[in-house]
Amino acid sequence: MPWGDGTGPFGKGPRTGRRGGGGGRGMGRGMGRGMGQGMGRGRGMSTGWSPPQPQQSQQQPMSKEQELEMLIQQSQFIKQQMEAIEKRINDLSKKGGEVKMASPIAIVDKDKCTGCGICVDACSHEAIKVDEIAEVDKEKCTGCGTCVEECPNEAISMSK
Numbered sequence: 001m002p003w004g005d006g007t008g009p010f011g012k013g014p015r016t017g018r019r020g021g022g023g024g025r026g027m028g029r030g031m032g033r034g035m036g037q038g039m040g041r042g043r044g045m046s047t048g049w050s051p052p053q054p055q056q057s058q059q060q061p062m063s064k065e066q067e068l069e070m071l072i073q074q075s076q077f078i079k080q081q082m083e084a085i086e087k088r089i090n091d092l093s094k095k096g097g098e099v100k101m102a103s104p105i106a107i108v109d110k111d112k113c114t115g116c117g118i119c120v121d122a123c124s125h126e127a128i129k130v131d132e133i134a135e136v137d138k139e140k141c142t143g144c145g146t147c148v149e150e151c152p153n154e155a156i157s158m159s160k
Contacts, residue, residue, distance in 0.1 A: 068149060071149075072144075072146060072149075075144050075145060075146075076144065079142060079143075079144060082103065103142070103143045104143040104145075104158040104159045104160065105136060105138050105141040105143055105158070105159050106119075106127070106128070106136045106141050106143070106145075106147050106148065106156050106157070106158060106159075107136065107156065107157055107158070107159050108133060108134045108135065108136060108155055108156055109154075109155045109156070109157070110133055111155075112153045112154060112155035113133040113134050113153065113155040113156075114133075114153055114155075115130050115132050115133050115134065116130075116152065116153070117130045117134075118150050118151060118152060119134050119147040119150060119151055119156060120134070121150075122146045122147050122149075122150035123146060123147050124144075124146065125140050125141065125142050125144070126140060127140035127141040127142070128141075128147060134147075134155070134156070136156075143158060145158055
């Protein structure tokens, strides 16, 4: 082996090759996968960041319904966080007036909507009504996206 077995570029015995990747007195920078015994001797030479490692999950893949439920819960949690942030912004605002962050709202494609009413049942904020086609009340819509997921005709999208 040309590296790490005494035959490396410096020929000084085991583990004296690139990056000091073992337990010896390498010329490396302490950045190898070994004990970090290079010039930094494993102390303070790291940036503290490492790229995310792919997870090898042995769990069963989620069903479409399970994934949808998980995403809805995440959306609701994020909405709660946004409300708390907006409240804090209002508390800290020098203007004293309410600062409303722009959030997405549901938009109905009138050409695709059949007026089936599934979105009305899906919306927990009572922001949608149907009079031949669905109409979204912009004041009540929270941008949760539940109606988008439930619409069988893909007639609802979120504004940007």
